Every structure is written in structure tokens, then in C-alpha cells.
Amino acid sequence: MKRPRTLLVAGVVCALALGACASSKPQLRVSAAASLHQAFTRYGASFAPASTRFSFAGSDALAAQIEQGARPDVFASADAKLPAQLFAKGLVRRPVEFAANRLVLAVPSGSPITRLAQVERPGVTLAAGTASVPIGSYSETVISRLPVAQRRLLQANIRDREPDVTGIVGKLAEGAVDAGFVYATDVLATHGAVRAIELPAALQPRVGYAVAVVRGSAHPSQALAFVSGLLRGPGRADLTASGFLPPGRE
Amino acid sequence: MTAPAHAGPVLGDPHGSPARRLARRWWFSLAMGLSIALVLGFLTLPVVAIFVNASPGRLLSSLGRSQSLQALRLSLETSAIAVAVIVLAGTPGAYLLATRRFRGHALVLTLIELPLVLPPAVAGIGLLASLGPHGLLGGALAAAHIQLVLQTAGVVVALAFVSAPLYLRQAHAAFAAIEREHIEGALALGIRRPAVFLHIAVPIARPALLAGLALAWGRALGEFGATLMFAGSFQDITQTIPLAIYDEFSSDFPAALALSALLVVVSAAVLLTIKLLWTPSRPPI
Numbered sequence: 001m002k003r004p005r006t007l008l009v010a011g012v013v014c015a016l017a018l019g020a021c022a023s024s025k026p027q028l029r030v031s032a033a034a035s036l037h038q039a040f041t042r043y044g045a046s047f048a049p050a051s052t053r054f055s056f057a058g059s060d061a062l063a064a065q066i067e068q069g070a071r072p073d074v075f076a077s078a079d080a081k082l083p084a085q086l087f088a089k090g091l092v093r094r095p096v097e098f099a100a101n102r103l104v105l106a107v108p109s110g111s112p113i114t115r116l117a118q119v120e121r122p123g124v125t126l127a128a129g130t131a132s133v134p135i136g137s138y139s140e141t142v143i144s145r146l147p148v149a150q151r152r153l154l155q156a157n158i159r160d161r162e163p164d165v166t167g168i169v170g171k172l173a174e175g176a177v178d179a180g181f182v183y184a185t186d187v188l189a190t191h192g193a194v195r196a197i198e199l200p201a202a203l204q205p206r207v208g209y210a211v212a213v214v215r216g217s218a219h220p221s222q223a224l225a226f227v228s229g230l231l232r233g234p235g236r237a238d239l240t241a242s243g244f245l246p247p248g249r250e
Numbered sequence: 251m252t253a254p255a256h257a258g259p260v261l262g263d264p265h266g267s268p269a270r271r272l273a274r275r276w277w278f279s280l281a282m283g284l285s286i287a288l289v290l291g292f293l294t295l296p297v298v299a300i301f302v303n304a305s306p307g308r309l310l311s312s313l314g315r316s317q318s319l320q321a322l323r324l325s326l327e328t329s330a331i332a333v334a335v336i337v338l339a340g341t342p343g344a345y346l347l348a349t350r351r352f353r354g355h356a357l358v359l360t361l362i363e364l365p366l367v368l369p370p371a372v373a374g375i376g377l378l379a380s381l382g383p384h385g386l387l388g389g390a391l392a393a394a395h396i397q398l399v400l401q402t403a404g405v406v407v408a409l410a411f412v413s414a415p416l417y418l419r420q421a422h423a424a425f426a427a428i429e430r431e432h433i434e435g436a437l438a439l440g441i442r443r444p445a446v447f448l449h450i451a452v453p454i455a456r457p458a459l460l461a462g463l464a465l466a467w468g469r470a471l472g473e474f475g476a477t478l479m480f481a482g483s484f485q486d487i488t489q490t491i492p493l494a495i496y497d498e499f500s501s502d503f504p505a506a507l508a509l510s511a512l513l514v515v516v517s518a519a520v521l522l523t524i525k526l527l528w529t530p531s532r533p534p535i
């Protein structure tokens with residue numbers, strides 16, 4: 001009875017070892033803003049120099065992980081501020097802007113809301129990001145550019161502060177809130193569950209995404225290849241397909 | 251398959267001088283000691299680290315902030331309501347399950363315990379899909395002017411959902427452990443069933459019921475995922491301590507540590523208070 005079990009264990013160990021050997025490609029770990037989910041998943045699937053593993057979350061939470069000692073290979077943020085802060089602390093190499101996005105007001109697909117002014121009415125619920133996540137600070141910028149009376153009304157209607165944009169989109173898709181500020185690319189990714197209402201140009205904040213290779217990365221050359229592919233290469237095409245704009249063109 | 255030669259029904263140690271046996275016993279003690287040291291270290295280290303890193307000054311100043319205080323008050327209120335509802339609504343049901351056998355008994359027990367093994371994210375999605383505005387009962391709730399998402403009531407619902415099984419399981423086990431003569435004897439004496447339940451079964455089961463209550467309360471105080479997905483996060487309305495901790499994590503790590511220490515203290519205080527109520531009850535009349 002004893003021998004077959006030993007053989008089985010040995011077999012499993014061998015299989016695991018072989019599995020580890022077979023994937024000789026290095027594994028690149030990428031911490032990326034939640035809004036990059038679709039574009040980066042596509043890009044990662046076709047990225048030849050390494051196999052990719054993603055961690056999508058609020059850029060601020062990912063930056064906080066890096067500050068607490070996490071060492072992914074690449075950090076891609078929905079703003080330029082967080083990578084710049086990590087660069088100033090010597091935690092990442094010099095960041096580079098690789099994409100731009102636009103903010104829109106989003107509503108559930110069946111919603112009667114068609115204008116920003118309708119969201120100012122009392123009783124309408126608005127989801128926003130927390131103060132530290134990029135989507136939250138961009139929304140603050142939009143609101144701060146409104147006349148003071150409108151600003152107060154909108155702020156009073158914020159009933160939910162989500163840690164990342166995925167949470168806002170989820171609440172909209174489930175009809176749990178009436179409206180929310182999200183990125184234009186998020187609305188495209190919902191395939192119709194959520195509808196976008198364009199913001200007046202005067203309210204539109206500058207939304208630039210920056211990426212950096214993390215210092216101490218185990219695979220710096222592959223990480224660099226991942227970043228340059230975003231700037232001019234297959235990553236650029238995947239970003240465009242998901243609705244992102246070239247950097248500096250928002 | 252041939253049995254190995256030494257696998258016969260030999261009692262005692264087939265090949266062992268007393269010295270060797272002693273050595274083996276020593277190794278086993280060492281293994282047990284290492285095991286408990288490993289487990290203890292692993293389970294206490296994170297809690298110790300929180301208190302090592304969160305200075306008392308920082309802890310006090312975090313207590314002074316309105317966001318922390320509001321989160322603390324909200325956490326205590328919502329978890330207390332959730333646990334009270336679970337106890338009031340669930341105890342008779344647990345008694346029924348423990349004292350009667352019926353078709354589908356095992357299925358009912360399994361369904362009640364199911365939320366225990368559900369990840370909080372699944373609980374959150376499930377609550378949205380059932381009680382959310384687009385959910386199964388969304389229309390009925392709206393017609394009754396009941397709104398749960400983004401409301402404190404929604405937090406209570408999320409907490410009750412994830413923590414109820416902990417209490418119900420314990421309550422069921424407690425009632426099932428009562429010897430049948432206690433119940434049947436009382437019934438034979440002509441005591442009515444509600445009186446038997448209230449004055450005999452509940453007092454006997456009290457220590458175990460309180461233990462279940464403590465577990466459920468602890469789980470409710472720590473709930474994060476289901477609350478965020480179903481009720482959202484908004485200061486003073488739906489932002490409980492765990493949500494406030496995550497909020498601080500990405501912007502102010504020391505504040506998150508201080509708030510975590512606060513949650514540890516509060517949870518421990520709740521458990522301790524309930525344990526103090528644990529004192530054996532007077533024998534039933």
C-alpha cells in the first residue's frame with residue numbers, strides 16, 4: 001500500500017517541477033490602475049518577452065503597497081502624480097506618460113438623466129472615488145470648476161466613495177447609484193450596461209496615465225520592454241482599441 | 251498488491267531498544283512544540299506588529315478624528331443591530347432544527363451554513379442581485395419605499411448575512427446537545443412548549459449561545475467586502491471601521507495602523523464582555 005502512494009507523490013512533485021521548468025519565460029508582475037484592466041489584459045496576453053501577472057486596483061492602493069515594500073516589476077497609474085511621488089522616494093525609475101483618458105458622467109443604461117444639471121437635483125445619488133484614488137481627485141477637479149451653488153448641490157448628492165473606479169462602475173451597472181464620474185474607457189468596457197454623458201470641455205480635467213519600472217524588479221529588461229510596448233508597439237494598439245488616447249492628447 | 255512484510259498485527263515496538271524509543275518520543279515532543287510555536291507565531295505576529303507600529307500617541311490622535319469616531323460608532327451600532335436581529339429571529343429556528351426531524355432537515359442546515367464558505371465578494375454580489383435596485387426583490391422593496399444600498403440599513407443587512415451562520419450553527423449545536431429527558435420531562439409535566447423553550451432550553455444552552463453570539467459579532471465587526479459592494483462606503487452612513495481602514499491604507503498608512511489597532515481593541519473588548527456574561531446560569535426553576 002505504501003509504495004503506490006510514494007510513487008504518486010513523487011509523480012506530483014515531478015509534474016510540478018516540470019511545469020515550473022516548462023514555463024521558462026520570466027513572470028512579469030504588473031500593478032496597474034483598475035481602469036487599465038481591459039487594455040492591459042489584452043496587451044499582456046500577446047506580450048512575448050515574458051508571461052504577465054496583473055494586479056488591478058486603485059492606483060493609490062497599489063502605490064501604498066509599493067511604499068510598504070511590495071516589489072512588482074511595473075507600476076502603471078491612472079495619474080502622473082503617484083508615480084512621481086514614488087520616483088521622488090527612489091522606489092521606481094523615472095515614470096513616463098503613456099496614455100490619456102477623459103472623464104465622463106456615467107449613468108445606468110435605462111436612466112432618464114441626460115445632463116449634468118439633472119444630477120444636481122436633491123435625492124439623486126452620486127458615486128465618487130475616495131480622495132486619494134485618481135478618479136476621486138479628477139472628479140473633485142470637475143466639481144471644483146462648477147459655480148459654487150452647483151458645486152454644493154453635487155457634493156451633497158455624493159453618497160458613496162469607492163476605493164477604485166471599478167466599484168463606481170459596478171454600482172452604476174447594478175443601479176445602486178444614479179450617476180458617477182468615471183473614465184470614458186470604463187463605459188466602453190461595460191458593453192452598454194452604463195451610458196456616458198459628455199462633460200463640457202471647460203470642466204474636463206487633464207487625465208494622463210504614467211508608468212514606471214519598479215526599482216528592485218527581478219526582470220528589469222522585460223519590464224522596460226513592457227513599458228516601451230505601451231509607448232509605440234502592440235500595447236499602444238491595445239490601449240487605442242480600449243478607447244485610450246495618446247499621451248498629451250486628451 | 252502484496253502487503254509489506256512488517257505490516258503484520260505486531261503490538262508494541264517490533265525493533266526498539268528503550269533508548270531508541272525514548273529518542274523517538276523526544277522527537278515527537280519536539281515536533282509538537284515546533285508546531286505550536288509556528289502556529290502561535292504566525293497567528294499573533296500581525297496583531298503584535300499592528301501594536302508595535304501604531305504608537306499610543308498616534309492611536310489616541312486617530313481616536314480624536316471625526317472620521318475614526320464616526321466609523322467606530324457606525325461599526326458598533328450596525329453590528330449590534332445585526333447581531334440582535336440574528337439572535338431574536340434565529341434562535342427559535344435553531345431550536346426547531348435541533349429538536350425536530352423532518353424531510354429536508356440536512357438540506358436546511360446546509361443552506362443555513364452556506365454563507366460561511368461564501369467569499370465576501372460573492373455575498374456582496376448576491377445581495378445586490380437579490381435586494382439591490384435591479385435585484386430579484388428590488389421592485390418590491392422600492393414599492394415599499396425601502397432602500398438598502400448606500401444606506402446604513404444596507405450595512406446591517408450585509409453584516410447579518412455574513413455573520414448569522416456563525417450564531418445559528420452554534421445555537422443549533424447547543425440545543426441539540428440538551429438531553430431529551432429535560433425537554434420531554436417538562437412537557438410531561440404539562441409545561442407549555444414556549445415556556446420549555448424560554449425557561450429550560452435557552453438557559454441550559456446559554457453559554458454556547460453566547461459563544462455563538464460573540465463569534466457572529468466579531469465577524470460582523472470585521473466585515474469588509476460585502477459591505478463595500480452592497481452598501482457602499484460613505485462617511486457616517488456606510489463607512490464602517492474596516493472600510494475606513496482601507497480608505498486610510500492608500501493615503502495614510504500610520505492612520506490605517508492606528509485604526510486597525512482600534513478595531514482589534516474594540517473586537518477584543520466585545521469578546522471579553524460577552525465572556526464575562528458567560529458565568530454559569532442559575533439552574534432552571
